Amino acid sequence: MRRITGVVLAGGLGRRMGGVEKGLIELCGRPLLAHVIERLRPQVDELLLNANREIQRYAAFGVPVVGDVIEGCVGPLAGLHAGLVRATHDLVLSVPCDAPSLPGDLASRLLARMETEDAELAIARSRGRMHPVFCLCRRALVEDLAGYLDAGGRAVRTWVESRRLAIEDFDDEPAAFENINTIEDVRRLEAPGGLSGAA
Secondary structure (H helix, E strand, O other): OOOEEEEEEOOOOOHHHOOOOHHHOEEOOEEHHHHHHHHHHHHOOEEEEEOOOOHHHHHOOOOOEEOOOOOOOOOHHHHHHHHHHHOOOOEEEEEEOOOOOOOOOHHHHHHHHHHHOOOOEEEEEEOOEEEEEEEEEEHHHHHHHHHHHHOOOOOHHHHHHOOOEEEEEOOOOHHHHOOOOOHHHHHHHHOOOOOOOOO
16 A cells, blocks of 8 residues: 655635634634544545644644745645655645545545556546645655746646646545635535535
8 A cells, every 4th residue: 555645735824814824713613624634634644734824823733734845935836845845655645724525535546546547646626627736746746846836836737737647536526625715615614514524
């Protein structure tokens, strides 16, 4: 069985939430990050958390916190890069901190698709929509990603599509990729039946 390092991306600035730390926002009485960790931990052999602010509060979740190596808060790819630098396994699975219902079989399905297609990366897609931040990546790509970021690249989809990419369809679990960008999203997911599949 291939060993995987998981990295939860919580290093953003939360602009659409008024600058608050998304991972610490409460959903159904628990921080968003707690939901994500609970879903991801059983799927990986090592778990890391990418964060650049509120380090002590994030450290309280009992997961090693790694900050961006690339300076300037340049987005989720900087978080993936930080995970690739710190990971002890050859495969790294990134997920955002604001997807509390992420698939319970995300790692296994992306890995199977990656191996079937002999790809360098595998990402999720549901109902025709790409979810490139849900990305299983070979650690060997760390230097390539660093070069892309150093050259001013920021778009996740542009970078993943520049490599040998495999795409796994999750049409059977489209609600698993629901993410939270506003307080209204929190209220919607807290409504009866709103938090699809989250523990």
